[in-house]
Amino acid sequence: xxxxxxxxxxxxxxxxxxxxxxxxxxxxxxxxxxxxxxxxxxxxxxxxxxxxxxxxxxxxxxxxxxxxxxxxxxxxxxxxxxxxxxxxxxxxxxxxxxxxxxxxxxxxxxxxxxxxxxxxxxxxxxxxxxxxxxxxxxxxxxxxxxxxxxxxxxxxxxxxxxxxxxxxxxxxxxxxxxxxxxxxxxxxxxxxxxxxxxxxxxxxxxxxxxxxxxxxxxxxxxxxxxxxxxxxxxxxxxxxxxxxxx
Amino acid sequence: xxxxxxxxxxxxxxxxxxxxxxxxxxxxxxxxxxxxxxxxxxxxxxxxxxxxxxxxxxxxxxxxxxxxxxxxxxxxxxxxxxxxxxxxxxxxxxxxxxxxxxxxxxxxxxxxxxxxxxxxxxxxxxxxxxxxxxxxxxxxxxxxxxxxxxxxxxxxxxxxxxxxxxxxxxxxxxxxxxxxxxxxxxxxxxxxxxxxxxxxxxxxxxxxxxxxxxxxxxxxxxxxxxxxxxxxxxxxxxxxxxxxxxxxxxxxxxxxxxxxxxxxxxxxxxxxxxxxxxxxxxxxxxxxxxxxxxxxxxxxxxxxxxxxxxxxxxxxx
Numbered sequence: 001x002x003x004x005x006x007x008x009x010x011x012x013x014x015x016x017x018x019x020x021x022x023x024x025x026x027x028x029x030x031x032x033x034x035x036x037x038x039x040x041x042x043x044x045x046x047x048x049x050x051x052x053x054x055x056x057x058x059x060x061x062x063x064x065x066x067x068x069x070x071x072x073x074x075x076x077x078x079x080x081x082x083x084x085x086x087x088x089x090x091x092x093x094x095x096x097x098x099x100x101x102x103x104x105x106x107x108x109x110x111x112x113x114x115x116x117x118x119x120x121x122x123x124x125x126x127x128x129x130x131x132x133x134x135x136x137x138x139x140x141x142x143x144x145x146x147x148x149x150x151x152x153x154x155x156x157x158x159x160x161x162x163x164x165x166x167x168x169x170x171x172x173x174x175x176x177x178x179x180x181x182x183x184x185x186x187x188x189x190x191x192x193x194x195x196x197x198x199x200x201x202x203x204x205x206x207x208x209x210x211x212x213x214x215x216x217x218x219x220x221x222x223x224x225x226x227x228x229x230x231x232x233x234x235x236x237x238x239x240x241x242x243x244x245x246x
Numbered sequence: 247x248x249x250x251x252x253x254x255x256x257x258x259x260x261x262x263x264x265x266x267x268x269x270x271x272x273x274x275x276x277x278x279x280x281x282x283x284x285x286x287x288x289x290x291x292x293x294x295x296x297x298x299x300x301x302x303x304x305x306x307x308x309x310x311x312x313x314x315x316x317x318x319x320x321x322x323x324x325x326x327x328x329x330x331x332x333x334x335x336x337x338x339x340x341x342x343x344x345x346x347x348x349x350x351x352x353x354x355x356x357x358x359x360x361x362x363x364x365x366x367x368x369x370x371x372x373x374x375x376x377x378x379x380x381x382x383x384x385x386x387x388x389x390x391x392x393x394x395x396x397x398x399x400x401x402x403x404x405x406x407x408x409x410x411x412x413x414x415x416x417x418x419x420x421x422x423x424x425x426x427x428x429x430x431x432x433x434x435x436x437x438x439x440x441x442x443x444x445x446x447x448x449x450x451x452x453x454x455x456x457x458x459x460x461x462x463x464x465x466x467x468x469x470x471x472x473x474x475x476x477x478x479x480x481x482x483x484x485x486x487x488x489x490x491x492x493x494x495x496x497x498x499x500x501x502x503x504x505x506x507x508x509x510x511x512x513x514x515x516x517x518x519x520x521x522x523x524x525x526x527x528x529x530x531x532x533x534x535x536x537x538x539x540x541x542x543x544x545x546x547x548x549x550x551x552x553x554x555x556x557x558x559x560x561x562x563x
Contacts, residue, residue, distance in 0.1 A: 014511050038493070094349060120376055120377075121375050121382070128343075141338060159256050159261060160256050163427070164425075164428075167424065168422050171422070177493060209388050210354040214383045217380050225539065225541070229545070232549055232552035235556070236556040243540070245444070245522040
């Protein structure tokens with residue numbers, strides 16, 4: 001089983017979000033970057049578990065400048081065999097998908113795994129786009145994945161419940177909660193990660209179909225209105241009459 | 247603008263976000279075509295006219311949500327209608343189909359739109375990013391625009407009128423995806439969490455799974471769905487599908503009641519789109535109070551039963 005896991009760099013979940021350059025750039029000052037949790041906890045770890053039970057290899061791929069290398073090394077420390085970095089600034093989902101698809105098309109992977117979305121752009125786009133570009137099936141929001149022979153058996157979240165489906169490989173899957181449990185890299189993994197292969201390649205020619213023209217922040221919440229615990233009826237009255245929420 | 251709206255259905259009913267998406271499209275389009283599939287009555291589809299649909303294309307033969315076939319269906323419908331904009335709901339089906347359709351048609355896609363597109367200078371869509379902590383204003387550079395609407399982001403109005411419904415039996419080809427089984431989530435009471443107007447959520451402050459009775463009762467009395475925080479799902483007090491937050495599901499109900507949840511930033515990221523937030527917590531320093539509209543500093547075991555009584559009284563009035 002040859003598995004490719006897409007790894008994205010994301011700001012730590014506790015990051016306070018602000019912008020610079022007239023609200024056109026995310027302010028990275030003091031921000032701690034991590035592997036996007038959906039990529040790490042679910043896609044990467046499930047990929048490693050499949051490799052451990054079925055044999056094969058797990059490669060990671062990241063579109064990003066050299067500043068992405070610490071999170072790529074983290075993915076290697078958790079257990080990926082080798083990594084590829086496409087040397088480009090990720091700006092548009094289609095362009096990113098195009099670059100990854102161009103690499104994947106030359107390397108015959110049985111499975112391409114992504115997280116269900118990144119926690120910074122929340123797009124849920126790249127996986128489906130890779131699949132469409134490569135003319136492969138796409139299964140989104142998978143919560144379970146088993147592989148028997150050439151068949152992937154998947155459970156995924158759908159409207160109103162879960163769906164069980166079977167797809168012959170190769171295919172692209174986006175991973176959601178339930179796929180696997182987070183793994184903490186051990187010292188041996190961290191040491192080994194330093195010498196694992198990290199190949200840097202130039203991006204395939206790609207076009208940005210969208211661009212961020214600016215960012216904005218939600219309006220500040222006004223002060224909370226506290227209600228006396230002895231007067232819960234007042235809360236219900238406020239919810240009905242003032243907030244019109246009941 | 248001529249807009250094609252992909253509408254999803256479940257058990258013969260259109261999902262709640264279908265009317266929302268059609269209404270949204272009607273606000274910036276001169277013509278709205280809805281695209282439906284599966285076993286849905288013509289009269290149900292025609293009723294989308296009341297939200298602004300002019301016409302509905304219906305592929306009755308396809309009754310499973312195979313994203314490969316659905317993306318081909320969307321491409322065929324764009325061709326059929328000459329649409330220059332395609333709209334999805336940013337829900338389970340939309341997340342599966344929109345990126346495939348966009349890449350196939352090489353259309354710029356913005357997912358998770360929270361407001362109407364700004365067409366004063368190009369086509370700019372405001373979308374929720376950084377897990378609800380900020381917005382990005384995306385400019386779509388292609389002729390064909392694609393976007394998906396975050397459910398419960400706009401207020402809709404029901405007008406009158408019926409849309410014309412016509413069969414659209416495009417050839418969707420083969421797919422390697424074989425859907426074996428669909429397991430419906432059984433909700434004994436209350437609406438589906440992602441579609442609910444009201445949500446009652448609880449966390450570790452409830453001390454144990456045996457204490458959820460009052461949460462469920464309050465939810466039932468309100469007609470609300472139940473939810474929980476991540477630690478509660480992780481220790482198995484509540485099922486994972488109830489976990490809301492950054493790594494669980496994100497919801498945007500009109501009313502979110504948080505009981506015994508401290509309000510870690512990761513939890514807030516999943517609920518900060520809620521219109522009204524009520525927090526009940528014993529700790530006045532709980533960060534959740536900073537994100538709340540209304541709060542009670544008090545013991546859930548005292549406050550929740552009283553709230554249940556007050557809601558019962560209101561419902562009886």
